[in-house]
Amino acid sequence: MSAATDTAERILDAASELFATHGYAATTTRAIAERAGVNEVTIFRRFESKLGVLRALGERLARLQAGRAVASAPDSANVRDTLLALARMEIRGTIEGGALAMRLAFDATSVPEVRELIGEGVPANLEGLAEYLAEHQATGDLRADIDPRVMAEAFFGLTSSYVMYRMVMGAADLPVDVETDEGIEQLFDVFWSGASQRGQEP
Amino acid sequence: MSAATDTAERILDAASELFATHGYAATTTRAIAERAGVNEVTIFRRFESKLGVLRALGERLARLQAGRAVASAPDSANVRDTLLALARMEIRGTIEGGALAMRLAFDATSVPEVRELIGEGVPANLEGLAEYLAEHQATGDLRADIDPRVMAEAFFGLTSSYVMYRMVMGAADLPVDVETDEGIEQLFDVFWSGASQRGQEP
DNA sequence: GATGTGTGCAAGTACCTGCTTGCTTGCACA
DNA sequence: TGTGCAAGCAAGCAGGTACTTGCACACATC
Structure with a gap:
């Protein structure tokens, strides 16, 4: 479980940084994968879609800012x-x-x-x-x-x-x-x- | 000359509005053409590239804000x-x-x-x-x-x-x-x- | 009447994007 | 030893993007 949530977390971290600097549209799933040190396919298996990543990120952000x-x-x-x-x-x-x-x-x-x-x-x-x-x-x-x-x-x-x-x-x-x-x-x-x-x- | 500069101006107007609301990357040349009421090819003939439109817009903006x-x-x-x-x-x-x-x-x-x-x-x-x-x-x-x-x-x-x-x-x-x-x-x-x-x- | 210029239209190219598929590898637990 | 799960890898698809090409039409100017 630790390893699994770890990759998910790494994906979210990478996405967060890239979305913040390049914006949502300009950030490619390939770039997220590369930065996270993860295969691109893994992103879709964990979060279903690019929008899924954004949603998960939104939840994490809400928790953080609460x-x-x-x-x-x-x-x-x-x-x-x-x-x-x-x-x-x-x-x-x-x-x-x-x-x-x-x-x-x-x-x-x-x-x-x-x-x-x-x-x-x-x-x-x-x-x-x-x-x-x-x-x-x-x-x-x-x-x-x-x-x-x-x-x-x-x-x-x-x-x-x-x-x-x-x-x-x-x-x-x-x-x-x-x-x-x-x-x-x-x-x-x-x-x-x-x-x-x-x-x-x- | 009047008609020619007019189309160029219309293209710049359209690009300005679209860039402002959607951003540079998210704005397509097709959308600019459609909004300007101009064929997409005309954009490339007048400004060479999408970046050329941006550059021309930058000059116009500089003139405006001077x-x-x-x-x-x-x-x-x-x-x-x-x-x-x-x-x-x-x-x-x-x-x-x-x-x-x-x-x-x-x-x-x-x-x-x-x-x-x-x-x-x-x-x-x-x-x-x-x-x-x-x-x-x-x-x-x-x-x-x-x-x-x-x-x-x-x-x-x-x-x-x-x-x-x-x-x-x-x-x-x-x-x-x-x-x-x-x-x-x-x-x-x-x-x-x-x-x-x-x-x-x- | 010829020529040049600005524009429209249709089609196409090369590339990138999100996303999918089929298969393999490593690790954990029983 | 066997089963299941998370992940990697290679390849590809469909759609969109910037940009190109070739051709036709209108309208000026000489």
């Missing part, structure tokens, strides 16, 4: 710390599995099956954070004159484009350590200052 | 207005030609020729805005404790992800009128408040 939902962030009394932790979590998650998700989101417009898989992920995330933000607008932690959905979009815009510029477009280097990286904190600070606007009242 | 560089924004005394105008310009430009550029940036990782075309565009833009921001940090219009490159990244993160969420991921609707849309102003306001932090001194 742990880093908005709710799972430590809701300390300090909203700023909570959001900063969320930003770091989001960026780390995007680097790990999100680069794949981002690519697939692009592929979704051309490959209908991909669209179903990615589906409501992005809008749902936006909505979830917007709710959280709205709560803290009510308590006065955040400025109330901005639509919480716009604010959520600003937040995800920061984190997703941070990764996009680095991983996909190669505009800069990835941080050595996401948890302590100074650049992320500065980037977050721009958002936070804008969203909280502490001391802005005249 | 007019909307950072420098071309009216540098009024008011930095906020300048940046807001730039944000609107950037979003409109991204909707018009940037969605294509964004998609091609993704394709660049799989299609090496595409990478050359997109090339240094993104980093150069970042650098250009960073310079502008640094100048106004020096004059006190913007807070100085943030790396100007980080600030530029926050700016482009906002504008590019604004379009990405809407056009590519279909998370929301595009604005009816970019120039007056309230959502863009709110989104920009989050950035601006964070970047200027007016009245933040204790």
Whole structure:
């Protein structure tokens, strides 16, 4: 059993990397097999089709990302710390599995099956954070004159484009350590200052 | 001559739309021909190859975007207005030609020729805005404790992800009128408040 | 009226893609 | 020793892709 699941895992790993960098359509099953060190036929025996690989990958991704939902962030009394932790979590998650998700989101417009898989992920995330933000607008932690959905979009815009510029477009280097990286904190600070606007009242 | 350039233009228009929504690799020359209302052979006679179409498109795009560089924004005394105008310009430009550029940036990782075309565009833009921001940090219009490159990244993160969420991921609707849309102003306001932090001194 | 140019149409080539088939090999368990 | 399962290997199929070729038609210009 160990050996069997191992090959399946290796196939998924290879597919994940290739899908993330080349996209779903541009990745051939032959390439997946080669990278996994596995015969191409094995892929079809284990996953039935190329789409089957994507589906299995989707499940693994869902399992992986389930742990880093908005709710799972430590809701300390300090909203700023909570959001900063969320930003770091989001960026780390995007680097790990999100680069794949981002690519697939692009592929979704051309490959209908991909669209179903990615589906409501992005809008749902936006909505979830917007709710959280709205709560803290009510308590006065955040400025109330901005639509919480716009604010959520600003937040995800920061984190997703941070990764996009680095991983996909190669505009800069990835941080050595996401948890302590100074650049992320500065980037977050721009958002936070804008969203909280502490001391802005005249 | 008029009729001849017209068909070439129609081919480029069709290719632009298809590349933007489906990506370079996933767009077939047949599809381009069909959308342009032109025989497939004509494409090869005019542009030699599929890559030739992309190259011609790249030139047209460069011509189109040359007019909307950072420098071309009216540098009024008011930095906020300048940046807001730039944000609107950037979003409109991204909707018009940037969605294509964004998609091609993704394709660049799989299609090496595409990478050359997109090339240094993104980093150069970042650098250009960073310079502008640094100048106004020096004059006190913007807070100085943030790396100007980080600030530029926050700016482009906002504008590019604004379009990405809407056009590519279909998370929301595009604005009816970019120039007056309230959502863009709110989104920009989050950035601006964070970047200027007016009245933040204790 | 001849010539050149831009385009359409039909057919075909060479290659790549996802996927299949038939057969063999190695390993585990009884 | 025998049975079953996971995997490899070689070959191939059907469909799609970029791209080519040869021929016909329209419409200008000289």
